Structures are given as structure tokens and as C-alpha cells.
Amino acid sequence: MSVAKVLTVGMLVAGIALVGWIWLRKGEGLVPLPAQMAAPGRAAGFLRPHDAALVALGRQIYARACANCHGVNLEGQAGWRTNPRLAPAHDASGHTWHHPDALLLQVVRAGTMGKGGAMPGFGDVLSEREILAVLSYIKSRWPERIREAHDAINARAAGSG
Numbered sequence: 001m002s003v004a005k006v007l008t009v010g011m012l013v014a015g016i017a018l019v020g021w022i023w024l025r026k027g028e029g030l031v032p033l034p035a036q037m038a039a040p041g042r043a044a045g046f047l048r049p050h051d052a053a054l055v056a057l058g059r060q061i062y063a064r065a066c067a068n069c070h071g072v073n074l075e076g077q078a079g080w081r082t083n084p085r086l087a088p089a090h091d092a093s094g095h096t097w098h099h100p101d102a103l104l105l106q107v108v109r110a111g112t113m114g115k116g117g118a119m120p121g122f123g124d125v126l127s128e129r130e131i132l133a134v135l136s137y138i139k140s141r142w143p144e145r146i147r148e149a150h151d152a153i154n155a156r157a158a159g160s161g
């Protein structure tokens, strides 16, 4: 093998090793650890009920895409408590706040029709930001104590992986 060839191969191997090392190091910072998400002083989860611009966008989307089933005031369809085919309330009286963010996002993306439910999926109609916005709007309407209870549910969900 010529000196030039040995050098070329050597540099190639070193280059691949360096790229691999950088990639691994980057990964350490990119993966959001559950412990970080649940860090004190930082609400766990994805929704941003205190982001006024996002909540304003979510209010519009809710009125356009959700209110006809879930009610203009998040009160749900009359009779929802006894009939699971009817859209449940999203206010404090419903069970939306019993679920962590990841599950709520997934229900709005995929709906529940594939599992025999009656909630249509919005993954093809709304962007991820719009889905985040509409759920942030819903959370912004909950009383403080319900928002705190929901933060705790998110923290527990993050903690259990």
C-alpha cells in the first residue's frame, strides 16, 4: 500500500470516529430526560396555557373544529356522562384533565374511531402547532387547582417513562 493510501484510509477512519463521537455527545443533550421535564419550577408536559398567542390561536381552532361536538363552553354534548359515543366535556367536570399531555395530543391527532370510539382524528387537518394550541387553550380554561392537578399527572407520567 502506498503512503498516500494509508494516509487516506487513516483520515477516513478518524473522521468517522469523530462524527460518531459528536453525534453521541449531541444525543445526550437532545433527549429530554423525564427528570428534567418534571424539574421543580417547570411545569411538566407540552401544553402552554400561559402562552397568550398560542392560546388565542387555540381558541379560534376550538370554535371552528371542536365546539360543535364538545360545546361552545367546553360543556360537552348533552348526555355525555351516560353515553360514550357523545363528546365529553373539556371543562373541570370532564375527564380530559385526568390524562397526560402525550395522550391528549395523540387522541386529537389520531381520534378514537380506529378503536371503536367516535372522536375523529385531526392529524391530517391541523398542524402539530395547531393541535398544541387547541389543547393549550382548553387547559387555559381550567381553574388553577385543576391545572395544578394536571401538572402533577404530567409529572407522574414523565416519571414512569
Ligand code: HEC
Residues within 6 Å of the ligand: 061, 062, 065, 066, 067, 068, 069, 070, 084, 085, 086, 087, 088, 094, 095, 096, 097, 099, 104, 107, 108, 112, 116, 117, 118, 119, 120, 122, 134, 135
Ligand atoms: C364529531 C364530534 C367531535 C369533534 C368535532 C371533536 N371531538 Fe373530541 N371527542 C368526541 C367524542 C365522541 C369523544 C369520546 C371518544 C371516545 O371516548 O372514544 C371525544 C374525545 C376527545 C378527547 C378525549 C377526552 C377524554 O377525556 O378522554 C379529547 C382530548 C378531544 N376529544 C379533543 C377534541 C378536540 C381538541 C377537538 C377539535 C380539534 C375535538 N375533540 C373535536 C367527539 C368529537
